[in-house]
Structures are given as structure tokens and as C-alpha cells.
Amino acid sequence: MSVRSSLIALALGAALVPAQAAPKVGLAGAFVIPASTAIPGVCASTISRARTRIGALEKTPLAKIRATRLLADWNAIQMGLEDLNGPLGLAAETHPDPALRAAAVDCVLKLSAFDGEYYQSEALYARVKSAQGKDPVERENLARLLERFDERGVGLAKDKRAAARAAFERIDALAQDFSRNVRDEKTTLAFSEAELAGVPATYLAQAKRDADGRLIVGLDYPDAEAVLENASVEASRERFYRAFTRRGGEKNLAILAEVVKQWQVLAGLFGEPNYASLILKHHMAGKVEAVQGFLGEVVRQVAPVEERELAELTAMKRAETGKADAAFRYWDLRYYEQKLRRERFHVDPAEVRAQFPVDATLSWLFDVSAHLYGLRFEANGKLPVWHKDVKAFDIFDAKTGAYLSSFYLDLYPRDGKYKHAAAFSVRSASRALDRTPVSTLVTNFSREGFSQDQLETLFHEFGHILHGVLSRTRYGMLAGTSVRQDFVEAPSQMYEEWARRPESLKRFSAVCPSCKPIDSGLIARMEQARKFGQGIQFARQWVYASYDMKLTTQPSGDPLADWRAIEEKSRMGYVEDTMFPASFGHLVGGYGAGYYGYMWSLVMAMDMVSAWGDDVMNPEIGARYRRLVLERGGEVPAQKIVEEFLGRKSDSRAFFDEITGQRGAAKKGL
CATH class of the missing domain: 1.10.1370.10 (Neurolysin, domain 3)
Known part of the structure; x- marks a missing residue:
């Protein structure tokens, strides 16, 4: 799942540092947000500055409107708002301080309401509409900008515009409440050891106990995996399932x-x-x-x-x-x-976790991505983080050494944290502002190594991260994952393939010589097991x-x-x-009338994988994919992007072979 939201380093009590002020390297990926008590003031001043700049645009004579200047001004206004909205959006979902989360939500709602205000400005709309783009990028940005005005109701009668704004603001507030109710779920279940027969001993050893010695089980995803996949007592599985499906x-x-x-x-x-x-x-x-x-x-x-x-x-x-x-x-x-x-299939989850320990698997993921796309990854321990589990990294171009972007990993569950897996955009790319992107991967993985499903989730979400941090768009509005919603999952779904292909798995031992060598037999069996259940x-x-x-x-x-x-x-x-x-947070979190997009985008994802044939580690194809797909964000229509990369019209055969379990595994061995 991709989320257009953000954050990054949360240092309580410090002032907000605008993204444009960040240095090129070192702390380029850092963001600092104020303490919860300072957020209201920063929020008000940010909106006030943006309102002033928008007011100046509204007063610009139509005869003087030029697309290049208009888009530059618009981009600067939008990125100024994102400098606050980005950090607070992710802080609302991940920060350990409940007071800060609450203050962040309040400001995010105010920023969203402000969006509704200026996207209903007839004067602003008239100026955007009068602009004539000089090249395809300008024309696409203008067209998408006009869409946003239309979507917010600029063309409605005055009373209907007000009603539409009220509806959008109400939906935004309800979505925040919905997310909070799931995020702050406190339900726990108590089981005797006999009731959890079959559950791994490592999980049981870490579980808390009540006064009667019963094991206390929460409703996070590692808990669901432990109980629903392993508990041999059906009544225990049923009890957990019922509680899990009543969250919220x-x-x-x-x-x-x-x-x-x-x-x-x-x-x-x-x-x-x-x-x-x-x-x-x-x-x-x-x-x-x-x-x-x-x-x-x-x-x-x-x-x-x-x-x-x-x-x-x-x-x-x-x-x-x-x-x-x-x-x-x-x-x-x-x-x-x-x-x-x-x-x-003789696939034991414990064997899979032992094969893919967390640190080594992350190093392998970075190595695969670096080789495929011509990158260099470096840990950056200087960047402040919002929790001790969070790790920060910088990305450089392998050939030129140029700093490209930064990203953060927040991998493990905790109280008050977002409960699913998602890539949160922290800062959008904009070449016009010399602005480098930042994204954050937020998951709820086990610390004991990756299961097969978690391994695919890791690569899926990192596909979103790469889509964001390798973006080279001129303007931030269509950067990274800001593509058509029924295309946004395609780059991430495609990258799941690299979690299971022999060509990429060959590189595992090189990044972790001390790890257990990759068992080609286990990988082949995992792929057979994956096909069952499609x-x-x-x-x-x-x-x-x-x-x-x-x-x-x-x-x-x-x-x-x-x-x-x-x-x-x-x-x-x-x-x-x-x-x-x-x-079902997708429905109120932006996927209403769009959930079909997970399968719609998989049609293109499976088709794009075919461009690599039997060698998914071919860096020449990777470089072309980086240039034609990842760097362009939404500044080129999605269908055109896919067809340019493939060199032909998109085809659905690979998709239907995939979802029916008929798609062949790679023939090469490790």
C-alpha cells in the first residue's frame, strides 16, 4: 500500500526545518518537527504564508499568466505546505507520543481543509485554465491540476461548492478517526499454554502473562501469524479470528x-x-x-x-x-x-525465517536494488529518528556519486503505531526546486526473520519506496507515487518478483558470507507453495x-x-x-472506488516483469526501467509509461496466469 503522507526525524522541542534548507548530503533526509504544543502555531503560520502567496497568484492579470512561471510558483507553494504536512502525516501514524499524534492529526485536517479552500478558487482556476504548457510535462501538470480543481467542485454553484467542501472535510475527519480506532486497538486475549499448542516456542517465550499465568496475546500482525498459522486448537484460532475481525x-x-x-x-x-x-x-x-x-x-x-x-x-x-x-x-x-x-512442499516457516534473518535480508534487498538500478546505499546514523527501532539510509548514484534521496525503515509493531504495511512519502522530488525526495517504510514485521509472506511484503513496499526516492520529476505535484490510483501498485507488485527469483537470490551469500547459504531446494519449494492458494x-x-x-x-x-x-x-x-x-482502512483512506486497482495494476506489473525474461538482475533493463518508469512519476500518463518500457501494448496473459497459479517459475537454478 502506498500512502501520500510523511515525516521524518522527530526531535521534540526543535523548530521545523524547511526541506529547501537541508544540505545536499549528510542531513539531506532530515526533518525536524516542533513539540506538540508548538504544532498549532506552526500550522497556522504555514497556512497563512501559503494563503498570502495564493492570493498574489489570484490577482495576477490573466494576460500575464505564463505556464512556466505559474507552475513554478504553484510548485513552491505546494512544497512549502508539504514541508509541514509530510512530517505531520506520518507522525500522526507512527510517533510514540500520543499528544504529538493528536496535535499532528489536528493540523493535517486543517491543511486538508485549506486544500479544499484554494481548489475552489474561481480566480485561481481561471489562471490555471488560461495557461498554455510549452512541453508535455507542463501540459500534463496543468491538466492534472485542472482535474483537482474540478474534483473539489470549483465548477459548482456557490452553495454546492460550500456543501462539497463540508463533505470533503467531514470525510477527512472521519478517516482520521477510523485510522486512530484501529491504530489504538488495545484488545488482548488470554490463552493457556495448552490452548496455544503448536504456536512457536520463540513467540510464547516473549509473551506476557496475566496473574493466572495465562499468555497475553495482542492483535498485531505478528500475533495473527503466530496464532492463525500455528495453533492446532481450532477453538483458539476461532477466538483469535473473531477478535481480529472486530478491530475498530x-x-x-x-x-x-x-x-x-x-x-x-x-x-x-x-x-x-x-x-x-x-x-x-x-x-x-x-x-x-x-x-x-x-x-x-x-x-x-x-x-x-x-x-x-x-x-x-x-x-x-x-x-x-x-x-x-x-x-x-x-x-x-x-x-x-x-x-x-x-x-x-516441505516448507517449514521456521526454516524460512532462519534462511532470511532481518539484517542480512535488508542488506540483500539493498544490494539487489543497487545492482539493478545503479545505486549505492549508505546507512546514516546522524539522522535523528522518532523511535529507537527506526533506521535511516541515504541513496547515491553509483556512477556519479551524486546524492539522490533518503529513506527510513520503521519495521516493528508498537502501541499507537500504524498497524499495516505502507510506504509513506515524506518529501516529494522537484528538479525545479533542486529538491530531493524522502520516504519511509512502515511495517509490523517479526524480529525473528522474514516469513515467505513478509519477504514478499518487504519487496512490495520497497518497490513503493524506490518509486518515491528515485523520482526525478520537474514538479512535486506528480512526483513518485502520485500516479493514477489504479497504477500506483504496479511498481511495488512487480518488485515482489525479486524476492523469489534465482537470479536475485544468488546475491544473498555475497552480502552475508556468514549466513546459511541459500538453499535452492527450499526456494523452489517455496515457489511451489506460493502458487497454491492463488x-x-x-x-x-x-x-x-x-x-x-x-x-x-x-x-x-x-x-x-x-x-x-x-x-x-x-x-x-x-x-x-x-x-x-x-x-478495512483502505476504503476511508483513499481507496474508495479504487480497491479494484490492486488487481488492475497487477496486469501491468506482471507484464513489465516479462521485459527481464530469464534474468531479472539485468542492469541494462533496470536502468531503462528506472529512467522510463521510476523517475517519471505521474508526469507521463501511466499507459504510455508502460508501453514505452515494454515497446508494445500491455497484455493481460501474464496476470491471469499468475492469479490462477499457472505462471511458470524461472528455469534457472541458483
């Missing part, structure tokens, strides 16, 4: 219902039949019908695969329990998938995307009832007293 609770269901209402309000104000029609106009898909047609083809192809896979897992459960009529439930899925991986996985993705389209086209007014209606038609049905939508 009734409060978030009410918030989601209100968000859906506001979506409907916006659709009505803009004269659209539904919210999806409003949103999709500026996506690659274009129309609701295109999304529905795509999802229909997905489910048609994966349904028989899902049916076959679930039949195999159900047979395993019945054999293990001795119950010929045992039903297969959601809390069984990860457990029996792991059991199948062990028994059929039908189940993408049938589930279809459920999520279909639910999103339901809420954004024909909602009933009760999000849980809509979820139930869709899930109960799936092969495993709906589980009473669960409420998955209460923690």
Missing part, C-alpha cells in the same frame, strides 16, 4: 456508514449517479462498467481454482480432526495452508473489490449488511458476529 468495532462501522453517506452527497452535488462514477473519471479504468467487467473476468477465472484449493484444504481438516463432515472456516485457512506447505487469494481480492464497488455504487446504508450480503455468497460464507469492514 461498532465505532468504525458507524464511521464507515457516515463516510458512505458523504460519498453519496458528493455524487449528488456533482450530478453523478454514484460516487464510483465521480471518482473513476480520473482513473485508468474510466467507468464503473470497465471495473465491473474486469472483476467479472477475474472471478470467472479464479473460481474453479479456489474451489479446487478449498476442497484440498477441507480434506486435510477432515483427515486431521477425524470428522467427515467438518466445515472449513476462515480461521482454518492460514493454519491448513501452512500445514499443506509443510507436508506437501485462487483463494484472488477470489478474496474479488470480494474486497466487489464490496468497495457496492458501497460506492448502490449502498444500502448499512455497511455491515452490505458486507454480509457479499461475503455470505463466497465459498466459506459469512461468520456471525464478525465485522471485517471496521478495520
Whole structure:
């Protein structure tokens, strides 16, 4: 998941250092934000300065408007706002101080409301509209800027503009509340050791205990992996699953219902039949019908695969329990998938973690990226961080030695921290301002080494990081991951391939000579195991995307009832007293009417992988991909980017082979 948000070094009590003032090297990736008590003042002054500059633009005579100057001024205003919005956006999700998180959220909402104010300025809109771009980059930035004005309602009647602003501000506030309710989830479960039979001893040894000696289990992702994949007692898996799917609770269901209402309000104000029609106009898909047609083809192809896979897992459960009529439930899925991986493919999670220890795996990831894209990575211990677990790095061009960017890793779970995995953009690239980008990888991994799923997640999210920090756009507005939403996942999905290919795995021993040599047999078995479950996985993705389209086209007014209606038609049905939508943060976090994009973008991701053929470590193709895809951000339309890189029209065959488990593994050995 990519998040247009940010931060970086949080040093309480210091003043905010503008990005433009940062030195070229050394502390180029550093940001400092004020203490929580100072944030309101800094927020007000930042907005005031931007309002003054925007006011000057609004008064510029139309006859004097020139695209180059207009875009330069606009870029400077936007990056000035980002210098605050970026740090506070990520601080709101990751900082250990609750008071600072709360102050950051309050300012982020004010900055968002200010966006709604100036994007509804008729005077500003008229000046942007009058500008004539001199080259494709200027024309694309102007076109996308006009889209943003249109999306915010500049063309509506005055009363409708005010109503639209109110709706957008309400949605932003609700989204922050929704995220906080999941982030601050405090629920824990107590289990006896017998109830957690099968759970790894290393996990149990680290667990806290209550006064009765029972093990206390939270609801973070390492907890879910430990229990749902390993607990042999079905009742324990069920109990954990039910609690896990109730994160956010009734409060978030009410918030989601209100968000859906506001979506409907916006659709009505803009004269659209539904919210999806409003949103999709500026996506690659274009129309609701295109999304529905795509999802229909997905489910048609994966349904028989899902049916076959679930039949195999159900047979395993019945054999293990001795119950010929045992039903297969959601809390069984990860457990029996792991059991199948062990028994059929001989993939032991403990063996995988031992093969991929954290530090060595990160070094390998950097080495692969450096070789592929012509880079040099250096740890930078001088950059201040917001938690002791956070690490900072600088990136240089391998040929010229030029400093390019910085990034941060915040890998492990803690109280009050964002609960999923995402790349947060901290600072956008802008060659016009000689501005270098910064991004942060935020995850909730185990410290004991990477599981197979976590390894792919690591490469996926680092694909987002590279998309951000290798950006070379002229202006910040379309830098990095600021691309069409149904393309944004493609570079990250593509990079998952490098987590499993022999050509990249060959480099592991070079970065860690003391590590256990890569077991080519284990890697081959992991790839076989990965292919099993593709039908189940993408049938589930279809459920999520279909639910999103339901809420954004024909909602009933009760999000849980809509979820139930869709899930109960799936092969495993709906589980009473669960409420998955209460923690489905994508919907209120910017992916409303866009969740289908995870699969839509995978079409392009799988196609782009094919450009490397049997050698994904070919640096010549990597250099072309860096130049044509990663450096250009959204300044070139996504479809054109893909076709220029491939040298042909995009094709969906590799995608459908992938999601049905038919795509062939690389033939080369280690």
C-alpha cells in the first residue's frame, strides 16, 4: 500500500526545518518537527504564508499568466505546505507520543481543509485554465491540476461548492478517526499454554502473562501469524479470528456508514449517479462498467481454482480432526495452508525465517536494488529518528556519486503505531526546486526473520519506496507515487518478483558470507507453495473489490449488511458476529472506488516483469526501467509509461496466469 503522507526525524522541542534548507548530503533526509504544543502555531503560520502567496497568484492579470512561471510558483507553494504536512502525516501514524499524534492529526485536517479552500478558487482556476504548457510535462501538470480543481467542485454553484467542501472535510475527519480506532486497538486475549499448542516456542517465550499465568496475546500482525498459522486448537484460532475481525468495532462501522453517506452527497452535488462514477473519471479504468467487467473476468477465472484449493484444504481438516463432515472456516485457512506447505512442499516457516534473518535480508534487498538500478546505499546514523527501532539510509548514484534521496525503515509493531504495511512519502522530488525526495517504510514485521509472506511484503513496499526516492520529476505535484490510483501498485507488485527469483537470490551469500547459504531446494519449494492458494487469494481480492464497488455504487446504508450480503455468497460464507469492514482502512483512506486497482495494476506489473525474461538482475533493463518508469512519476500518463518500457501494448496473459497459479517459475537454478 502506498500512502501520500510523511515525516521524518522527530526531535521534540526543535523548530521545523524547511526541506529547501537541508544540505545536499549528510542531513539531506532530515526533518525536524516542533513539540506538540508548538504544532498549532506552526500550522497556522504555514497556512497563512501559503494563503498570502495564493492570493498574489489570484490577482495576477490573466494576460500575464505564463505556464512556466505559474507552475513554478504553484510548485513552491505546494512544497512549502508539504514541508509541514509530510512530517505531520506520518507522525500522526507512527510517533510514540500520543499528544504529538493528536496535535499532528489536528493540523493535517486543517491543511486538508485549506486544500479544499484554494481548489475552489474561481480566480485561481481561471489562471490555471488560461495557461498554455510549452512541453508535455507542463501540459500534463496543468491538466492534472485542472482535474483537482474540478474534483473539489470549483465548477459548482456557490452553495454546492460550500456543501462539497463540508463533505470533503467531514470525510477527512472521519478517516482520521477510523485510522486512530484501529491504530489504538488495545484488545488482548488470554490463552493457556495448552490452548496455544503448536504456536512457536520463540513467540510464547516473549509473551506476557496475566496473574493466572495465562499468555497475553495482542492483535498485531505478528500475533495473527503466530496464532492463525500455528495453533492446532481450532477453538483458539476461532477466538483469535473473531477478535481480529472486530478491530475498530461498532465505532468504525458507524464511521464507515457516515463516510458512505458523504460519498453519496458528493455524487449528488456533482450530478453523478454514484460516487464510483465521480471518482473513476480520473482513473485508468474510466467507468464503473470497465471495473465491473474486469472483476467479472477475474472471478470467472479464479473460481474453479479456489474451489479446487478449498476442497484440498477441507480434506486435510477432515483427515486431521477425524470428522467427515467438518466445515472449513476462515480461521482454518492460514493454519491448513501452512500445514499443506509443510507436508506437501516441505516448507517449514521456521526454516524460512532462519534462511532470511532481518539484517542480512535488508542488506540483500539493498544490494539487489543497487545492482539493478545503479545505486549505492549508505546507512546514516546522524539522522535523528522518532523511535529507537527506526533506521535511516541515504541513496547515491553509483556512477556519479551524486546524492539522490533518503529513506527510513520503521519495521516493528508498537502501541499507537500504524498497524499495516505502507510506504509513506515524506518529501516529494522537484528538479525545479533542486529538491530531493524522502520516504519511509512502515511495517509490523517479526524480529525473528522474514516469513515467505513478509519477504514478499518487504519487496512490495520497497518497490513503493524506490518509486518515491528515485523520482526525478520537474514538479512535486506528480512526483513518485502520485500516479493514477489504479497504477500506483504496479511498481511495488512487480518488485515482489525479486524476492523469489534465482537470479536475485544468488546475491544473498555475497552480502552475508556468514549466513546459511541459500538453499535452492527450499526456494523452489517455496515457489511451489506460493502458487497454491492463488485462487483463494484472488477470489478474496474479488470480494474486497466487489464490496468497495457496492458501497460506492448502490449502498444500502448499512455497511455491515452490505458486507454480509457479499461475503455470505463466497465459498466459506459469512461468520456471525464478525465485522471485517471496521478495520478495512483502505476504503476511508483513499481507496474508495479504487480497491479494484490492486488487481488492475497487477496486469501491468506482471507484464513489465516479462521485459527481464530469464534474468531479472539485468542492469541494462533496470536502468531503462528506472529512467522510463521510476523517475517519471505521474508526469507521463501511466499507459504510455508502460508501453514505452515494454515497446508494445500491455497484455493481460501474464496476470491471469499468475492469479490462477499457472505462471511458470524461472528455469534457472541458483
